[in-house]
Amino acid sequence: MKLCSQSLATPLSLLFNFILASEQFPLQWKTASIIPLHKNRSHYDVAKYRLIALLPSLSKVFEKLVHKHLYSYLESNKLLKQRNSGFRKNHSTLTSLLKTTHDIYLAHDHNQSSCIVFLDISKAFDRVVHTNLFFKLKQMGIVGSLLTLITSYLENRSQVVRTNGSTSEISMQIVVWPKASSLDPLFFLCISTTFLIIFNHLFLYLLTIQLCIFHPSSQATYTWSCQKIS
Numbered sequence: 001m002k003l004c005s006q007s008l009a010t011p012l013s014l015l016f017n018f019i020l021a022s023e024q025f026p027l028q029w030k031t032a033s034i035i036p037l038h039k040n041r042s043h044y045d046v047a048k049y050r051l052i053a054l055l056p057s058l059s060k061v062f063e064k065l066v067h068k069h070l071y072s073y074l075e076s077n078k079l080l081k082q083r084n085s086g087f088r089k090n091h092s093t094l095t096s097l098l099k100t101t102h103d104i105y106l107a108h109d110h111n112q113s114s115c116i117v118f119l120d121i122s123k124a125f126d127r128v129v130h131t132n133l134f135f136k137l138k139q140m141g142i143v144g145s146l147l148t149l150i151t152s153y154l155e156n157r158s159q160v161v162r163t164n165g166s167t168s169e170i171s172m173q174i175v176v177w178p179k180a181s182s183l184d185p186l187f188f189l190c191i192s193t194t195f196l197i198i199f200n201h202l203f204l205y206l207l208t209i210q211l212c213i214f215h216p217s218s219q220a221t222y223t224w225s226c227q228k229i230s
Contacts, residue, residue, distance in 0.1 A: 019149070023145045023148040024149070026059075029056050029059035029062075030153075030156060031158045032157070033055075034053055034162070035053075035054060035163065055181065063182040063183050067182045067183055070142070073141075079190075080193065081193050132191070133187055136190050137190060140190060157173040158171060158172050159173050
């Protein structure tokens with residue numbers, strides 16, 4: 001597509017504008033191709049395969065355009081928390097590491113102990129109900145036709161498995177969040193702001209798939225701090 005981008009620019013812009021106006025995401029773009037790649041050992045053990053999800057090329061182009069404008073809106077309106085370092089420009093795991101290290105040293109300078117818990121939240125987003133995401137997006141000012149389009153985008157997702165030249169029948173996705181999507185991490189950012197609001201008495205640093213909970217305390221309140229984290 002890059003080689004013929006100039007020729008495709010006009011028809012794609014017409015197509016994308018039609019999708020935005022209709023507020024409906026094309027059904028054909030909702031089917032992901034799942035490619036199982038064998039990792040090691042037994043070929044008969046499902047756990048020994050890594051699943052790669054591939055989405056239609058046009059779908060990914062459209063998603064990147066929506067992501068660009070939606071992310072710009074969230075950043076310009078300061079709707080994303082500074083302590084969230086996952087899936088953001090100019091942020092990384094190093095950003096969170098520096099913040100956490102700084103807070104530990106700061107607590108040490110004030111003769112305080114540090115309670116830290118790292119949580120693996122790699123599967124947490126798969127358990128988020130769509131209505132919770134829609135409610136969060138409304139709180140952030142994302143309403144109207146864009147919210148309707150996002151609703152259509154997430155509904156009725158399907159998949160096929162392709163391996164050794166064969167293709168399975170189409171089946172509906174059990175996991176309601178589209179894999180290999182450009183918008184999936186952005187939706188995760190929106191939902192994750194709730195974590196940082198709920199635990200406002202703690203220092204939370206959200207990495208890509210880890211949640212770091214940090215709380216400085218004096219020796220007298222060390223047990224209390226641990227109970228707060230738990």
